[in-house]
Amino acid sequence: MTVESPQESVTDDRNVIFLDIDNTLYSASSKISQAMGERIHAYFLSLGLERNRATELHHKYYTEYGLALRGLVRHHEIDPLDFDKKCDGSLPLENMIKPDPDLRKLLQDIDRSNARVWALTNAYKTHAYRVLQILGVDDLIEGVIYCDYADPKFSCKPEPQFYLDAMSKAGVEDPKRCFFIDDSRNNVAAAVKLGWGRCVHFCEAGLETVEGGKTRQIGADGKDALPEATVIGRLEELRTVWNDVFKKSTDESLTQM
Ligand SMILES: [Mg+2]
Known part of the structure; x- marks a missing residue:
């Protein structure tokens, strides 16, 4: 885990909003996860594993460690930076996502005297910054906490140490x-467990399934909404569930006067 921030970190009294990046700041319909998954699978195959074994280990490592790369480093001694170059680094992101004026407006409307905005991702910094730049919001993020693939002992979500280091x-x-929003149930559950005050599980609208007449909200990781967290389907809903860290609209201010 590491951080890049334009300023030295000092403790202040403001809230800190930690935003997951992938499948949270952009829609899962971009199919970036699938493209990532295909590249990771190809990477497993390149280690000489048979197809079924590669699929099995990919799933096992992702489930056990929150990140396939974690298992690859631990059990196969691969070079994480080579992995990053061949997997996330080779994604044609410019063709998959585009600037998002609504997201930009949402982040601009956060009252910076009350809250600071950070990103908290399991990706390496190259991918994180690339995504934020393409979405057109990189200048609205104070710092990015990412997995430092260059450090063989890196931590990642949902390991508690990753969140504790992020706070520090x-x-x-x-x-x-x-404040925290993520599409992964396990990642949100870890934050809830640590007592993070305002955890949101992003279960993107359109991903839900209907079973026996009942609608099931699910995150992009395919898991059910976390009961201990606030669940939203659209990022715009943050204006309501995190109402206290958004600027008051003119109408609202007038009403309050
Ligand atoms: Mg995510």
Whole structure:
């Protein structure tokens, strides 16, 4: 885990919003995860594994460690930076996502005197910054906490240490001041367990399934909505569930006067 921030981290009293990036800041319909998955599978095959064994280990490592790469480093001694170059680094992201004015407006409407905005991702920094730049929001993010693939002992979500380090890097001591949104149930559950104050499980609208007449909201990882978290289907809903960290609209301010 590491951080890149334009400023030295110092503790301040403001809330810190930690945003997951992949499948949260852009729609899962971009199919970036699938393209990533195909490249990771190809990487397993390149290690000489048989197709079924590659699929099995890919799934096992992702489930056990939250990141396939974690298992590859631990059990196959691969070079994580080579992995990153061949997997995330080779994605034609410019053809898959585009600038998102609505997301930009959403982040601009956060009251910076009350909250700071960080990204918290399991990707390496190259991918993280690429995505933020293409979406057109990189200048609205104070710092990015990413998995440092260059460090063989890197931590990642959902390991508690990753979140604790994130707090320290962002300079926030009170877990209640941490806001977090992620599409992965396990990642949100870990934050809830650490007492992070305002956890949101992003279960993108359109991904839900209907079973026996009942609608099931699911995250992009295919898991059910986390009951202990606030669940939303559209990022715009953050304006409501995190109402206290958004600028008051003119109408609202007038009403309050
Ligand atoms: Mg995600």
